[in-house]
Amino acid sequence: MILETLSNGRGVSGNEAAVRDLILEAVREHVDEHQVDALGNLICLRRARVRREDGQPPLRVMVAAHMDEIGLIVTGINGDGTLSFDKVGGIDDRVLPSKQVLVGANAVPGVIGFPPIHLIPRSERDRAPNMSQAVIDIGASDKAAAEGLVKKGDYVSFQTTYQALDTDGLRTVKGKAFDDRAGCAALVELLQGDYAVDLYGVFTTQEEVGLRGARVAAYRIAPDLAFALEGTICDDLPKEQGDDTSPVTELGKGPALAFMDRSYVADRRLLRLLMDAAEREGIPYQFKQAVAGGTDSGAIHLAREGVPAVTIAVPVRYIHAPVTLLSLNDFYHMVQLVRAALLALQGGLPS
Numbered sequence: 327m328i329l330e331t332l333s334n335g336r337g338v339s340g341n342e343a344a345v346r347d348l349i350l351e352a353v354r355e356h357v358d359e360h361q362v363d364a365l366g367n368l369i370c371l372r373r374a375r376v377r378r379e380d381g382q383p384p385l386r387v388m389v390a391a392h393m394d395e396i397g398l399i400v401t402g403i404n405g406d407g408t409l410s411f412d413k414v415g416g417i418d419d420r421v422l423p424s425k426q427v428l429v430g431a432n433a434v435p436g437v438i439g440f441p442p443i444h445l446i447p448r449s450e451r452d453r454a455p456n457m458s459q460a461v462i463d464i465g466a467s468d469k470a471a472a473e474g475l476v477k478k479g480d481y482v483s484f485q486t487t488y489q490a491l492d493t494d495g496l497r498t499v500k501g502k503a504f505d506d507r508a509g510c511a512a513l514v515e516l517l518q519g520d521y522a523v524d525l526y527g528v529f530t531t532q533e534e535v536g537l538r539g540a541r542v543a544a545y546r547i548a549p550d551l552a553f554a555l556e557g558t559i560c561d562d563l564p565k566e567q568g569d570d571t572s573p574v575t576e577l578g579k580g581p582a583l584a585f586m587d588r589s590y591v592a593d594r595r596l597l598r599l600l601m602d603a604a605e606r607e608g609i610p611y612q613f614k615q616a617v618a619g620g621t622d623s624g625a626i627h628l629a630r631e632g633v634p635a636v637t638i639a640v641p642v643r644y645i646h647a648p649v650t651l652l653s654l655n656d657f658y659h660m661v662q663l664v665r666a667a668l669l670a671l672q673g674g675l676p677s
């Protein structure tokens with residue numbers, strides 16, 4: 327299962343090569359061309375296999391999914407053998423204490439140190455921890471021993487292994503980096519279809535630190551339109567009594583269409599294309615009910631003279647934390663929905 331392989335892969339922003347190699351292995355035989363650009367984006371082209379209904383040349387369609395994941399980076403090696411670190415991407419300090427991590431290219435195991443409850447004064451136990459002084463403990467006895475294992479600038483990823491929870495029909499799975507390996511895995515599946523468009527499948531870099539890879543890839547490709555495939559916020563667990571606000575997304579209710587987030591406003595024609603395709607094919611979908619977060623669409627839609635773009639996302643519980651959950655039903659419905667939308671482009675871009 328490609329989602330499992332990619333979730334277990336390690337690729338914090340700016341260090342996506344290992345994940346890119348896994349993806350390339352999966353798509354190589356299905357694409358007509360591929361290249362890696364200066365920022366590390368993997369740009370694949372699967373040419374149109376079907377003629378357009380109106381005889382016009384095929385549309386250039388960019389489908390983007392980001393390879394990078396949130397993580398940490400080593401900023402210092404201390405006298406006692408511990409490692410100082412900074413965060414890469416948006417991480418809440420409160421999810422960090424006592425987590426297991428892997429450091430550097432050799433995947434040196436470590437733990438984010440945190441004092442035991444016995445030593446935390448009662449008055450401080452209700453407060454969020456201040457992680458600015460936190461360190462990673464790799465078990466080294468002193469600085470020299472630590473320097474033999476890791477170096478400053480090494481990337482740190484969370485140590486989480488993909489696992490099917492198999493509770494019921496939701497087909498829930500647990501893993502790290504479903505944001506956005508879910509999008510990457512979906513794009514791998516989509517690159518195996520026959521469409522009337524030239525499909526540029528772009529596995530982007532550095533999304534979590536500012537949509538950087540997508541920006542240069544969109545400039546190179548100059549697409550007619552774009553889809554960004556994502557993992558997104560899912561907050562469907564019970565809230566306080568009396569709170570009747572609807573969640574941003576719900577697990578198992580289908581892929582979420584983002585009509586707007588902090589980085590873009592969706593192209594209405596593409597939203598309509600997706601909604602029509604979903605209704606025609608009987609594919610469940612939902613809307614992302616919060617204007618929060620940013621996606622590669624934010625960079626792509628501002629490329630060159632502008633590109634119509636829309637983001638479609640699998641709901642991911644506990645997103646941007648070391649362990650996340652998604653429903654495989656949502657994942658496969660996203661693949662089906664985007665495939666149906668790509669097929670519908672045989673008639674050109676709807677007006």
Ligand SMILES: [Zn+2]
Binds near residue numbers: 392506556
């Ligand atoms: Zn993402």
